[in-house]
Amino acid sequence: xxxxxxRFFLFLLILSFYSPGLVAADETNESNGSPIxxxxxxxxHDYIEVAGKKIYLPRxxxxxxxxxxxxxxxxxxxSGDFIVENERIMRADGPSVTIDFSITxxxxxxxxxxxxxxxxxxxxxxxxxxxxxxxxxxxxxWQNLFEVFFVFIRDDIAKEYIPGDKYHKYVNxxxxxxxxxxxxxxxxxxxxxxxxxxxxTVTATLAAMTFFITQFSGTKDHWEHVFMFPGVHPLVRIIxxxxxxxGLFTKPFALAIRLFANMLSGKIMIVAILxxxxxxxxxxxxxxxxxxxxxxxxxxxxxxxxxxxxALLQAYIFTLLSAVFIGMAAEEHHHDEHDSSVARxxxxxx
Amino acid sequence: MMYFLNGxxxxxxxxxxxxxxxxxxxxxxxxxxxxxxxxxxxxxxDDREKRIKQSLESAEQALAKAEKISKENEKAMREAEVxxxxxxxxxxxxxxxxxxxxxxxxxxxxSKVLQDAKDAIEQEKQRAxxxxxxxxxxxxxxxxxxxxxxxxxxxxxQKIVEKYISNLSKN
Amino acid sequence: MELGLLAAxxxxxxxxxxxxxxxxxxxxxxxxxxxxQPEASGDIRGAMILTAAFIEGVALIGAIVCILLALQIGG
Numbered sequence: 001x002x003x004x005x006x007r008f009f010l011f012l013l014i015l016s017f018y019s020p021g022l023v024a025a026d027e028t029n030e031s032n033g034s035p036i037x038x039x040x041x042x043x044x045h046d047y048i049e050v051a052g053k054k055i056y057l058p059r060x061x062x063x064x065x066x067x068x069x070x071x072x073x074x075x076x077x078x079s080g081d082f083i084v085e086n087e088r089i090m091r092a093d094g095p096s097v098t099i100d101f102s103i104t105x106x107x108x109x110x111x112x113x114x115x116x117x118x119x120x121x122x123x124x125x126x127x128x129x130x131x132x133x134x135x136x137x138x139x140x141x142w143q144n145l146f147e148v149f150f151v152f153i154r155d156d157i158a159k160e161y162i163p164g165d166k167y168h169k170y171v172n173x174x175x176x177x178x179x180x181x182x183x184x185x186x187x188x189x190x191x192x193x194x195x196x197x198x199x200x201t202v203t204a205t206l207a208a209m210t211f212f213i214t215q216f217s218g219t220k221d222h223w224e225h226v227f228m229f230p231g232v233h234p235l236v237r238i239i240x241x242x243x244x245x246x247g248l249f250t251k252p253f254a255l256a257i258r259l260f261a262n263m264l265s266g267k268i269m270i271v272a273i274l275x276x277x278x279x280x281x282x283x284x285x286x287x288x289x290x291x292x293x294x295x296x297x298x299x300x301x302x303x304x305x306x307x308x309x310x311a312l313l314q315a316y317i318f319t320l321l322s323a324v325f326i327g328m329a330a331e332e333h334h335h336d337e338h339d340s341s342v343a344r345x346x347x348x349x350x
Numbered sequence: 351m352m353y354f355l356n357g358x359x360x361x362x363x364x365x366x367x368x369x370x371x372x373x374x375x376x377x378x379x380x381x382x383x384x385x386x387x388x389x390x391x392x393x394x395x396d397d398r399e400k401r402i403k404q405s406l407e408s409a410e411q412a413l414a415k416a417e418k419i420s421k422e423n424e425k426a427m428r429e430a431e432v433x434x435x436x437x438x439x440x441x442x443x444x445x446x447x448x449x450x451x452x453x454x455x456x457x458x459x460x461s462k463v464l465q466d467a468k469d470a471i472e473q474e475k476q477r478a479x480x481x482x483x484x485x486x487x488x489x490x491x492x493x494x495x496x497x498x499x500x501x502x503x504x505x506x507x508q509k510i511v512e513k514y515i516s517n518l519s520k521n
Numbered sequence: 522m523e524l525g526l527l528a529a530x531x532x533x534x535x536x537x538x539x540x541x542x543x544x545x546x547x548x549x550x551x552x553x554x555x556x557x558q559p560e561a562s563g564d565i566r567g568a569m570i571l572t573a574a575f576i577e578g579v580a581l582i583g584a585i586v587c588i589l590l591a592l593q594i595g596g
Binding site for chain 2: 044060062099100101102103104106107110111114117118121122124125126128129135147150151154168171172173175176177180199200201202204205206208209
């Protein structure tokens with residue numbers, strides 16, 4: 001079993017080295033002669049690639065208050081309702097597309113990620129509900145592995161950073177986004193796979209969810225600290241209140257950008273380093289290009305290990321910071337107690 | 351930029367339609383997780399933890415009880431040991447006392463016997479000495495009489511000899 | 522056009538310097554505190570990774586700006 005798994009992953013690894021080459025070969029033939037298309041590997045597409053074959057995804061447009069459904073981009077253009085203008089899809093009779101609800105490769109991988117997470121968690125839940133793990137010890141590698149992650153999220157993230165008994169409510173959210181983001185990050189390691197977290201839209205949506213949960217779990221104290229600083233001079237409030245209000249928004253913004261930038265840079269680095277093979281081929285000829293490939297492939301293998309680590313680390317950091325922000329908002333400050341204790345010690349000193 | 355044709359956003363742009371898709375998916379996902387998956391696991395883990403805690407507590411209680419019992423036993427044993435030691439010590443002391451007494455008595459007796467023997471020897475010696483003196487005096491007188499018979503008068507000689515002998519015994 | 526590429530390169534270099542100094546200082550602080558208190562090494566390591574991630578996030582924003590600049594001009 002282990003040997004089969006090892007061979008399978010090795011095969012995937014080799015294939016993943018192979019795919020940029022095929023894509024680069026395609027691209028060089030048709031486009032502007034640049035040897036490798038870095039952005040093409042990074043951006044969203046209207047197809048997903050499976051074993052080098054492109055499967056085109058449906059397009060859904062909201063244009064002029066009306067929904068249009070097409071099986072893929074080609075059929076949308078063939079129907080005559082839509083044309084390409086300024087490299088954007090437009091309605092043929094004028095108005096531009098209001099909202100583009102098209103299913104894209106990143107969306108597919110978001111769905112893969114959440115479905116995988118849900119499936120795994122549901123399987124584990126069924127096991128636990130059957131008494132395996134709740135009445136006995138957890139059995140098997142997968143259940144133990146699952147429990148390691150779950151207990152880690154619950155104890156080391158939720159319980160640690162969200163005060164009091166409030167953490168119970170957030171375990172679900174934190175665990176869900178941790179697992180989903182981990183899978184989404186790791187999908188980028190598969191051949192032809194893309195990590196949807198290397199898309200700003202996905203991370204921004206995730207960060208927005210954290211933002212809203214944070215604000216809805218804010219206590220009276222939290223809002224008091226944002227808008228009215230108790231025990232601070234009114235003139236200082238004029239400076240501090242805007243800073244705090246801006247701080248409310250910069251926190252999730254940084255959260256989104258961090259995850260996005262980490263994933264994107266990993267992807268770009270791998271594509272760029274493998275692209276050096278083609279650049280060298282262009283510059284010095286095929287033999288030097290392919291010969292130096294050994295170096296670039298070794299470097300890429302190292303980067304893969306780093307990327308796998310960073311994928312989990314960034315999921316952890318996203319979850320951790322979400323928990324920290326929620327915990328900061330949900331915290332109950334006890335000014336009165338604090339003040340009276342100070343007064344007590346002062347009395348004792350007198 | 352060809353990429354807007356592909357759907358989704360550009361590299362650093364935010365695409366509303368895609369965001370709505372992601373938001374809906376995530377909301378359904380988190381709702382589903384919260385309804386069908388996570389609570390069961392949390393409950394199972396909590397139950398297990400509670401059970402483990404309970405069994406640990408009961409084990410601890412049992413351990414404490416056992417420890418208490420063993421401590422009591424040990425205490426009793428130690429007390430018994432102390433008592434036994436004390437008894438032994440007392441017995442040894444008594445025996446020692448008895449022995450010393452007997453030795454003393456024996457020694458006294460021995461010394462008494464010795465003293466008696468010494469006294470008897472002394473008496474015998476005195477008597478023997480007196481007897482010897484008489485005998486010697488007699489012998490001397492006899493010898494002197496023999497001499498005096500031939501030369502001098504007997505009484506005078508006897509006196510001289512006796513005087514000599516008493517001087518002798520004094521020295 | 523060449524100046525734009527130059528700007529992107531110089532920007533990436535400055536980002537690397539800044540992030541390097543920042544992460545280096547975190548590493549210094551963390552190793553020193555682990556040496557001083559080896560029993561708290563787990564907490565310190567967690568805090569170190571977290572802070573390094575903050576710096577990395579900022580650095581990567583800069584790096585992406587540089588990449589965009591280079592691609593916009595060069596590609």
